Amino acid sequence: MRTVDVIIVGAGLSAAAAAKRLVDAGLETIVLERQKLPRHKICSGILSPRGHRFLLENFGPLPREVLHDPVSCRGVTFHFPSMVSMPMDFFGGTTPHLHRKEADYWAVKSSGAEIHDQTSFVGLQDNGDHVIVKARRMGEPVEYRARQVIGADGPSSQVIRAIYPDYPQSIPWFFVGQKFHEIIECPLDEQYFHFWFHPGLGHYTWSHARDGRQIVGVGFKSGDNFAKKHANVVNYLSDKHGVRLGEPLDDEGCAENFGPSLINRYVFGKGNVLITGQASGFLNMIGEGMSCALHSGAICGEAVVEARLRNRPMQEMYRRMIASEVRRTTDQWNPLKIAFDRPHEADFPAALMAMGWRDRAKVLRDLWSFIVLYKEFKWGRQIFRAAMQRPLIGGYSMKRWL
Amino acid sequence: MAKSIDTGTMISETFQRKVIEPSTPSAYSDSCHVGPDALLGIKRQQTNPTRWNGQSWQEFAAALRDHDIELRENIAARGTFATDAGGTAYGLPHGVVIARSAAQVSALLKAAQQFRVPVTVRGGGLTTEGESVAFGGVLLDMTGMSQVLHVDTDALTVRTEGGIFWHSLAEELRRHGMDYLSAPLNLTSSVGGTLGVGGIDVNSPRLGCSADQALSVQVVTPRGNIVECSDTQNAELFQRVILGYGQFGVITEATLKIRRYTPLRMHYFYYDSLRIAVEDMQLLNRNDASDYSGILTIMDCAVNLLVAFDSDEREAAFRANWQSHLRGHGEPGFALCMLRRYVLRPWKLPEAWFLFQRKRELFPEFRRSEYMRDGLMHDRTVVFSRAVWKFWGSKQMVIPDLATSAEKFVEAVERGNAVCRKYFPHYTLYCVGIKLRPEHKAHYEMSCIPPDAEGWAYGCEFEPMIGGQVYSRDYFQSFKNAIYDIGVDLGGSYYRFGGMMKGYIRRVFGDEVVDRHLAMKREADPAMILNRDVIF
Numbered sequence: 001m002r003t004v005d006v007i008i009v010g011a012g013l014s015a016a017a018a019a020k021r022l023v024d025a026g027l028e029t030i031v032l033e034r035q036k037l038p039r040h041k042i043c044s045g046i047l048s049p050r051g052h053r054f055l056l057e058n059f060g061p062l063p064r065e066v067l068h069d070p071v072s073c074r075g076v077t078f079h080f081p082s083m084v085s086m087p088m089d090f091f092g093g094t095t096p097h098l099h100r101k102e103a104d105y106w107a108v109k110s111s112g113a114e115i116h117d118q119t120s121f122v123g124l125q126d127n128g129d130h131v132i133v134k135a136r137r138m139g140e141p142v143e144y145r146a147r148q149v150i151g152a153d154g155p156s157s158q159v160i161r162a163i164y165p166d167y168p169q170s171i172p173w174f175f176v177g178q179k180f181h182e183i184i185e186c187p188l189d190e191q192y193f194h195f196w197f198h199p200g201l202g203h204y205t206w207s208h209a210r211d212g213r214q215i216v217g218v219g220f221k222s223g224d225n226f227a228k229k230h231a232n233v234v235n236y237l238s239d240k241h242g243v244r245l246g247e248p249l250d251d252e253g254c255a256e257n258f259g260p261s262l263i264n265r266y267v268f269g270k271g272n273v274l275i276t277g278q279a280s281g282f283l284n285m286i287g288e289g290m291s292c293a294l295h296s297g298a299i300c301g302e303a304v305v306e307a308r309l310r311n312r313p314m315q316e317m318y319r320r321m322i323a324s325e326v327r328r329t330t331d332q333w334n335p336l337k338i339a340f341d342r343p344h345e346a347d348f349p350a351a352l353m354a355m356g357w358r359d360r361a362k363v364l365r366d367l368w369s370f371i372v373l374y375k376e377f378k379w380g381r382q383i384f385r386a387a388m389q390r391p392l393i394g395g396y397s398m399k400r401w402l
Numbered sequence: 403m404a405k406s407i408d409t410g411t412m413i414s415e416t417f418q419r420k421v422i423e424p425s426t427p428s429a430y431s432d433s434c435h436v437g438p439d440a441l442l443g444i445k446r447q448q449t450n451p452t453r454w455n456g457q458s459w460q461e462f463a464a465a466l467r468d469h470d471i472e473l474r475e476n477i478a479a480r481g482t483f484a485t486d487a488g489g490t491a492y493g494l495p496h497g498v499v500i501a502r503s504a505a506q507v508s509a510l511l512k513a514a515q516q517f518r519v520p521v522t523v524r525g526g527g528l529t530t531e532g533e534s535v536a537f538g539g540v541l542l543d544m545t546g547m548s549q550v551l552h553v554d555t556d557a558l559t560v561r562t563e564g565g566i567f568w569h570s571l572a573e574e575l576r577r578h579g580m581d582y583l584s585a586p587l588n589l590t591s592s593v594g595g596t597l598g599v600g601g602i603d604v605n606s607p608r609l610g611c612s613a614d615q616a617l618s619v620q621v622v623t624p625r626g627n628i629v630e631c632s633d634t635q636n637a638e639l640f641q642r643v644i645l646g647y648g649q650f651g652v653i654t655e656a657t658l659k660i661r662r663y664t665p666l667r668m669h670y671f672y673y674d675s676l677r678i679a680v681e682d683m684q685l686l687n688r689n690d691a692s693d694y695s696g697i698l699t700i701m702d703c704a705v706n707l708l709v710a711f712d713s714d715e716r717e718a719a720f721r722a723n724w725q726s727h728l729r730g731h732g733e734p735g736f737a738l739c740m741l742r743r744y745v746l747r748p749w750k751l752p753e754a755w756f757l758f759q760r761k762r763e764l765f766p767e768f769r770r771s772e773y774m775r776d777g778l779m780h781d782r783t784v785v786f787s788r789a790v791w792k793f794w795g796s797k798q799m800v801i802p803d804l805a806t807s808a809e810k811f812v813e814a815v816e817r818g819n820a821v822c823r824k825y826f827p828h829y830t831l832y833c834v835g836i837k838l839r840p841e842h843k844a845h846y847e848m849s850c851i852p853p854d855a856e857g858w859a860y861g862c863e864f865e866p867m868i869g870g871q872v873y874s875r876d877y878f879q880s881f882k883n884a885i886y887d888i889g890v891d892l893g894g895s896y897y898r899f900g901g902m903m904k905g906y907i908r909r910v911f912g913d914e915v916v917d918r919h920l921a922m923k924r925e926a927d928p929a930m931i932l933n934r935d936v937i938f
C-alpha cells in the first residue's frame with residue numbers, strides 16, 4: 001500500500017491548485033483521476049479574470065494549446081424575453097476561453113504532484129491519524145494510506161458520498177446539456193458569452209462560439225427532457241435572434257449541484273477528509289465555477305499545510321481560511337451586494353444604468369419573472385437571511401456548513 | 403573550461419526564454435495567447451513560482467562532490483527551509499549547501515552556471531515574500547559563514563563574514579566597546595541579507611540604512627568570480643550588490659563602519675493623530691534634533707513617537723530647543739486625553755479596554771530591568787527585537803510597507819492606515835526616516851529607496867496583529883495588494899517588493915529601468931540562476 005501525505009481525488013482545477021500548495025510545502029501528494037488524462041470536461045471554459053490571474057500567478061503564462069478558438073472572451077451578454085440585450089465587458093480586458101481537457105492537464109502536471117489516472121476513488125476509512133483510501137485502477141482494487149484526503153472530484157462527488165451518504169438527496173440537482181452545431185448564420189457576437197434570463201427556455205440557457213461551431217446549452221431541474229428543451233432553445237434563437245444552425249454534431253450533459261453557494265450551504269468535510277472546488281458547492285453566478293475552484297482548492301492545500309505546521313485541527317483551520325472565498329462566492333448571489341457593491345467581474349449595475357429607463361424597467365421585470373422560476377426550491381428566505389448576516393457578522397455563518 | 407562556458411552562453415539563450423516568467427501584465431501581454439488586452443485592467447499580482455524541473459540535477463550533484471562540496475538532500479535538511487518568516491510562500495530546494503568559504507561558494511556557482519541549477523541564497527530567512535525560499539535547486543545557507551574577522555577600533559571598521567547575524571556581530575563588537583551603525587530590529591537577520599535589501603533601524607534617520615554602512619564587500623559573482631568591491635574598487639559591482647536583492651552576487655564578507663557603543667536615553671511622546679506625529683518626527687529629523695526616532699502605533703488614535711539620544715548633551719539640547727515644539731503628550735497627559743475621548747464615546751469602550759490591555763503588556767517590555775541601568779536602555783536591538791517577536795510575531799509575518807519621499811509620506815501613512823482598518827481589527831504602523839547618502843544614488847536605483855526622495859526617505863510598515871486568527875493567503879494577498887496599490891499611485895517604493903510581490907516592480911520602476919537592470923543581470927548571470935525568483 002502506498003503511504004503518502006495527501007491523496008487528492010479528481011484532477012480538475014481545484015485539485016491542481018491544492019496540489020500546488022501541498023507540493024510546494026514538500027508534502028508527498030498523489031492525485032487520483034477516474035478518467036485517462038488528458039480527460040474531457042464539459043464546460044463553457046470562460047475563465048473569469050480572477051481565475052486567469054490565478055493560473056498565471058501559480059502556473060505561469062497559458063500555453064496556446066490550453067485555449068479554444070476564439071481564444072478569448074470579452075464579456076457576457078444577458079438577453080431578456082422583452083428582447084433587451086445587455087453586453088457587459090469583464091473588468092480587466094479579455095479573458096481566456098479554456099480548453100478544459102488540455103488546461104486541467106497542464107495545471108495538474110505543473111503542480112508537481114504524482115498523478116495516477118484511470119484510478120477511481122470508491123471509498124475511504126478515516127482512522128483518526130490516517131485515512132485508508134480505496135480505489136480501482138482499470139478495474140483492479142488499489143489502496144492508499146494518507147494523512148489527509150482532499151475531495152476535489154466535482155459536482156457529484158464520491159468523496160462526499162463516502163462521508164455524508166445522505167447529502168446528495170438533500171440538495172436539488174440540475175441537468176445541463178449542450179450541443180455543438182454547424183453555423184449557417186449567427187449574429188450573436190462571438191466575443192461574448194450569451195445568457196438568457198428566460199423562464200420559458202430553462203433555468204440556465206446559454207450559447208457561444210467554439211472552434212467554428214456554435215454551442216447551444218440549457219440547464220433545468222433533473223427529470224425534464226434534454227432533447228425537447230434544447231430544440232426549444234434552438235427554435236427560439238432562430239425566431240428571435242436570427243441564429244441559423246445546422247444539425248448538432250455532438251452533444252453532452254452532466255448533473256450539477258447548483259445552489260449550495262447561493263444559500264451558504266457548503267460541504268467542507270470532516271476529520272481528515274476535506275472537500276473543495278465544486279464538490280463543496282462553489283459556483284459563482286451564471287455557473288462560473290473555475291475561479292472559485294482554483295481559489296478554494298488552493299486554500300484547501302494551504303489549510304493542510306498550516307494545520308500540520310501549527311498542529312491545529314484540520315477542519316477548523318480549513319473553515320477559518322475558506323471564509324474569505326465563501327464571502328467572495330456567496331457575495332455574487334447576495335442581492336444587497338449586487339445592488340450596492342461590485343461583487344462580479346463585470347459591471348451589471350453600470351450596464352443597467354447605461355440603458356434608458358424603459359429598458360431598465362423591462363429588464364427588472366424580466367429578471368423578476370426569471371427568479372420566480374426558482375421559487376420551488378424555497379431559497380428566498382435563506383438568501384435573505386444570508387444577505388442580512390453579511391454586514392452584521394462581516395461574512396456568512398459557518399454554522400450552515402457541513 | 404572555456405569550451406563549456408561557450409556552449410553555456412549559447413544554450414542559455416533558449417534557456418532564458420523558457421524559464422524567466424514574465425512577471426507583469428505588460429511583459430505577459432507580449433507572449434499572451436489570450437489577447438493583447440487580457441489582464442490589462444487587473445494589475446495586482448502575486449507570483450508563486452513554478453518549481454524548477456530538476457533537469458541535470460544528478461550531474462550537478464556529481465560535480466559538487468568532485469569539488470568536495472557537501473550537498474544535503476535529505477528531507478529534514480530541505481524541509482527546514484520550506485518557507486521564510488512570511489510563511490505564505492513555500493518551496494523546497496532539491497538540496498542544501500552550507501556556505502563555508504568564498505572558494506566553495508565560487509565552485510558551487512560555477513557548477514550551477516554550467517548545469518543551470520538555480521541557487522537561492524539565504525541568510526536569516528527573514529524575508530516575508532518568499533525571496534529566500536528555494537523553488538527547487540540549491541539553497542545556499544549563509545549562516546555557515548558567520549565569523550567576525552577583524553575589528554579595527556581606530557579606523558572604526560569591522561571585517562566580518564556575510565552570514566553572521568547582526569546580533570552575534572553586536573556581541574563581538576561589544577567586547578571592544580563598539581557597536582554597528584544600524585541593523586534590522588529582529589536579532590536573526592544576517593549581514594549579507596541585509597546589505598542586499600536595505601536594513602532600517604530607529605537610528606536610520608541619522609545614520610542611514612544598514613546597507614549604507616558597508617565600506618566594501620567581498621562578492622562571489624553569479625559566474626563564480628571572487629571580487630572585492632567598494633565605492634572606489636569595482637564600483638559598478640558595488641552599486642549593484644548593495645541593495646541588489648542578491649541578484650548580482652553572494653556577499654561572503656563585508657567591511658562595515660562601526661561606532662562606540664552607547665546606551666540610550668529614551669523619551670516617548672503620545673499622539674492621537676497620525677499626521678501630527680509624522681510631522682513632528684519629520685521636524686526632528688530635518689533639524690537633526692534626535693539620535694533615534696520612530697513611530698509605533700497601538701491604534702490609529704494612540705500613536706507613540708519614540709525619541710532617543712546617545713549622550714546627555716544631545717538630550718539636553720533637545721530639551722532646550724525642540725521638546726516644546728512637539729505636539730505629543732507625556733503618558734499622564736495622554737491618559738487624560740484618552741479619558742476624555744472615551745467619556746464622550748462610551749460605545750467605543752471595548753477599544754479603550756484594548757488600549758489599556760496593550761499598554762499594560764507592552765510598556766513594561768521596553769523597561770525590563772535587565773536592560774535598564776540608571777534610566778538608560780542597553781542593548782536596544784534585543785529590547786526591540788524581543789518585543790517585535792512577542793507582540794507582533796506569528797507563524798506568518800504579513801508586513802507590507804510603503805516607502806516615499808518626505809513630502810508624500812503623511813498621505814501614504816493615512817491611506818495605508820485606512821486599508822489596515824478595512825482588513826484587520828488590530829494592527830500597528832511602524833514609521834521611520836532613512837537618511838540618504840547623495841553619493842550613493844546609483845545604489846538606490848530600483849531599491850526600497852524611492853526615486854524621488856531627497857535627503858530622507860520615509861518608510862511605513864503595516865503590521866496586522868494576527869495573533870491566533872486564521873486567514874487565507876488570498877486574504878493576506880488582497881491586503882498587501884491594497885497597500886502596494888497606494889505605492890504605485892504615489893510613485894513610491896517598497897522594502898519588500900521582491901518575491902511574491904515582484905509583479906509590482908515594473909509598475910513602480912517602469913520598463914526602462916527594469917529592462918536595463920535585467921540586461922545587466924543577464925550579462926552577469928547568463929543562466930539566470932542566482933536568486934532567480936526574486937526580482938526578474
Ligand SMILES: Cc1cc2nc3c(=O)[nH]c(=O)nc-3n(C[C@H](O)[C@H](O)[C@H](O)COP(=O)(O)OP(=O)(O)OC[C@H]3O[C@@H](n4cnc5c(N)ncnc54)[C@H](O)[C@@H]3O)c2cc1C
Pocket residue numbers: 009010011012013014015032033034035039041042043044045046047048119120121122152153154155157158176177178217254256276277278279282283287288289290291293
Ligand atoms: C456546461 C457547463 C459549463 C460551464 N461553464 C463554465 C464556465 O464557462 N466558466 C467557469 O468558470 N465554469 C464553468 N462551469 C463550471 C466548471 O466547469 C466547474 O465549476 C469546475 O470545473 C469545477 O472544478 P473542480 O476542480 O471542482 O471539479 P471538476 O473540474 O469537475 O473535476 C473533478 C474531477 O474529478 C474526477 N472524478 C470524479 N469522480 C472521481 C472519482 N470517483 N475518482 C477519481 N476521480 C474522479 C473527474 O473525472 C474530474 O476530472 C461549467 C460547468 C458546466 C457543466
Ligand SMILES: Cc1cc2nc3c(=O)[nH]c(=O)nc-3n(C[C@H](O)[C@H](O)[C@H](O)COP(=O)(O)OP(=O)(O)OC[C@H]3O[C@@H](n4cnc5c(N)ncnc54)[C@H](O)[C@@H]3O)c2cc1C
Pocket residue numbers: 486487488522523524525526527528529530533534544564565585586587588590591592593594595596597598599600601602603647648649651652653654790791795799933936
Ligand atoms: C519580525 C521581523 C522584523 C523585521 N524588522 C526589520 C527591521 O526592523 N528593519 C529592517 O530593515 N528589516 C526588518 N525586517 C526585514 C528583514 O530583517 C530583512 O528582510 C532582513 O534584512 C533580511 O535579512 P536576512 O538575513 O534574514 O535575509 P534573507 O531573508 O535570508 O535574504 C534576503 C535576500 O537577500 C538574499 N541574500 C541573503 N543572504 C545573502 C548574501 N550573503 N549575499 C547575497 N544575497 C543574500 C536572499 O536570497 C534574499 O533575496 C524584519 C522582518 C521580520 C520578519
